[in-house]
Amino acid sequence: MIETRENFEYLKIQHSRPSPTLKGGFMPDRIARVIVGVVFLTLAAWMIPTTNWAATLYAKKDDVKVNAEKSPTSAVVATLALGDAVTVLSEEGRHAKVKTATGKTGWVFKFRLAEEKPSTGGGGLGLSGLTGRKTIAARESRAGGSIRGLKESTEQYAKAKNIKQEDRDAVDHMEAFSIAPDELMQFKKAGNLGEFSGGVQ
């Protein structure tokens, strides 16, 4: 409310009114109504599940599976791409029951979802903010024009610092090392980890 002169005067009038408590019988009724209201609201709040009820969450990465059951080995009803929104219908342990933008309902391992829509680019000063150019830029920046090998800036640095070739190769091995998605899935399943954690198989 904008505090105009009239409003201010009204507030002054209100303050100068005699207190209704002095009139006897009025205040207990009002207190009773307030108590009933508070109890009702408390009960209502208590009955709402402690989940992010009807909240919108977003896929944190590409290829997030929405399964028919909580089990990650159950049928896949939808696959989310990075930033895709879902509505959370309920939450049980480490899984959330969601509805996708296309109306499909299923279960997602809840740590695959973020409260804020993730940026699809790296942002900042780099080229990575431009979707689709990142891979090309990374390939272009490799020394000698090949896809494998260190970046030109790293090679220049290592040469200037007389860093041994085997230490440069070690970084190359580190970058080239990859794990197949199936192998990682089996590893998690065997250890009750990731989407298999919390007693879900």
Next chain:
Amino acid sequence: MNIGKILASATILSLLLSSMGCGGSPSGQSSQQTDLIGGLGAALGIKQQKIDLLKKGVGVVQAMEPIGEEEEITLGEAVAVEAFSRFGGEYSNPAWTRYINLVGKTVAEVSDRPTLNYHFAILNSQEQNAFAAPGGYIFITVGLLKTLNNEAELAGVLAHEIAHVTQKHMLDAIRRGALMGSVSELSLTAMKQDPAMFSSVIDEMTDLLFTKGLDKDKEFEADVVGVEYAYRAGYNPQGLEDYLQTLAKEEGHVESKFFTTHPSTTLRISKIDTLLKDYSDIKNLPFLTERFHQYVKAG
């Protein structure tokens, strides 16, 4: 014209040029902007010294922006070369390397930067230590790996390092350095075209990582975030604290840079212990001792 006015002019000019969309790409934009400042300055008859100050001002303004992912990876790769060079090179054990990558990726994919391609390697040093370079290059020494008792401890250590990457701790430190004037520009073009500047940034980073250590607050934050990542991945988040208990027994007896680059181990244990009380459902989460022994102790 005093330096304040020059910097203010540089800021306005930089913002104007940004809004005009000068430059073909964001990373090429900065050098084109400084070239344009040089050209405009010369045309207006401004002395070279003042033009240089203007250019530096633009660099400072740009240093205040977040560092892009590609620049981050470029910096991280050079730091990774230094890590191998200073800590005994690569520890060649393909089975162990595969194992730490499986554990690391399990944690990384529930982190707050799951789209980054994380790389995990073992350093051939008996000193107990672990590092994270920007861009997702994560290292653990063979000395530390052999000290661990189970997979939850390994996940806890790697999760702490992953947290340094997701929270961009090293980049923040470098940006502060840039604001202090030690670095003029952190674009891809500048890194490639100015090897001396690139080298000074890497020196600054390696000095922080291997000698001085990050701020204590950043280490405590990495503990908090790391414990959360280990929990999300399904590991018992007690793992990091358990490893620190082992380490605390060695403090004062064993020489390791870990003690000079990290806050007091007992204080970290105490803080994690308090933190774990907020996790009510961790009792049944696994430590995976047997699997750890199958992979590491048997190897």
